[in-house]
Amino acid sequence: MRVHIVTDSTACLPTDLAIRYNIGVVPLHVAFGTDEYTDGIDISPTQFHQMLESRAEHPVTSQPSPAEFADLYSRVGGDGSPIVSIHLCADLSGTLASARMAIEQHPDLNIHLTTDGAPPVGIGLLALEAARAASNGAQAEDIVRLVNELASRTYVAFMVPTLEYLRKGGRIGGAQAFLGSLLSFKPILHFENRRVEPVTRVRSVAKSRQALMTYLRERAPNGVQSVSVLHAQDEEIRAELEAEVRDEFKPTEDFLSDVELGPVLATHSGRGALGLAFIASP
Numbered sequence: 001m002r003v004h005i006v007t008d009s010t011a012c013l014p015t016d017l018a019i020r021y022n023i024g025v026v027p028l029h030v031a032f033g034t035d036e037y038t039d040g041i042d043i044s045p046t047q048f049h050q051m052l053e054s055r056a057e058h059p060v061t062s063q064p065s066p067a068e069f070a071d072l073y074s075r076v077g078g079d080g081s082p083i084v085s086i087h088l089c090a091d092l093s094g095t096l097a098s099a100r101m102a103i104e105q106h107p108d109l110n111i112h113l114t115t116d117g118a119p120p121v122g123i124g125l126l127a128l129e130a131a132r133a134a135s136n137g138a139q140a141e142d143i144v145r146l147v148n149e150l151a152s153r154t155y156v157a158f159m160v161p162t163l164e165y166l167r168k169g170g171r172i173g174g175a176q177a178f179l180g181s182l183l184s185f186k187p188i189l190h191f192e193n194r195r196v197e198p199v200t201r202v203r204s205v206a207k208s209r210q211a212l213m214t215y216l217r218e219r220a221p222n223g224v225q226s227v228s229v230l231h232a233q234d235e236e237i238r239a240e241l242e243a244e245v246r247d248e249f250k251p252t253e254d255f256l257s258d259v260e261l262g263p264v265l266a267t268h269s270g271r272g273a274l275g276l277a278f279i280a281s282p
Contacts, residue, residue, distance in 0.1 A: 003140045005023045006076065006085040007024070008095050009040050012120070012261060014256065021128060027064065029062045031060050032057050045266060058165075060267075063093050063095040064095060066101035069102035073103075073109050074109065082139075083109065087113070088118065088119075088120055089194045112143075112144050114126070119155075119156040122155070125256075125279050128254060153225070154277070155190065155277070155278055157190040157199060158188070158276070159202075159208040159275065161186060165268050166268050188200045188202060188208060209237070213244055216278060219280055220278060223281040225281050228278070229258065230260075232274075233266075234271070237272075238257075
């Protein structure tokens with residue numbers, strides 16, 4: 001039986017790719033007060049940012065319930081087909097814990113969890129690599145080993161216009177060192193050791209693109225196996241970064257050149273974020 005791949009909505013996978021590769025996506029949730037929404041289902045990025053800027057309450061995010069995982073697992077693996085489930089690291093979300101609970105409650109299903117340690121958006125690249133391996137006949141154990149190896153070469157770096165949303169959401173990590181000293185600077189951050197950590201700070205959006213490209217060059221000296229350009233409601237700066245990545249790295253297979261952050265991730269970035277997620281070539 002072919003292995004099924006499951007991930008969550010922090011993968012930010014375009015719908016057409018998830019359908020093409022038969023990747024199941026369990027959505028997280030975001031709430032403004034008592035109004036709760038399902039990531040990627042009943043609230044669009046545009047609607048979310050309008051609410052983020054107009055509502056008095058700061059949104060709160062939450063992981064899927066074990067029952068939501070169990071429902072998807074049962075639908076794709078109820079016939080005995082193996083499942084490889086790839087999720088956000090536990091230090092950033094309780095999503096992995098919900099997946100584990102669902103697996104414990106359904107020992108009849110053949111489910112394999114990958115290593116805890118992948119960053120948001122980066123897990124989307126890992127899910128695509130896993131799905132390609134599955135389509136080529138790889139077994140679940142081989143796919144788990146592949147994903148765990150690729151995770152060690154997976155990076156996510158991003159610019160946010162302000163640290164306020166990360167601070168409010170409690171995800172600021174080592175970037176706390178930048179608070180109070182930014183003034184007109186824009187912070188460049190990345191995920192390291194399962195935390196948001198500072199890379200540098202720049203004075204303009206143009207310089208943020210330069211800093212992100214420098215980060216990409218330094219960590220992918222042999223090129224990229226896969227790469228995505230991510231943004232939050234800023235098409236112009238996304239297109240400029242895409243052009244630079246295309247020109248220098250010439251990505252070919254499923255270049256995710258327009259990954260818009262969904263409401264759950266945008267809760268922590270705000271409008272205007274720009275970033276790169278990539279798997280470096282060995």
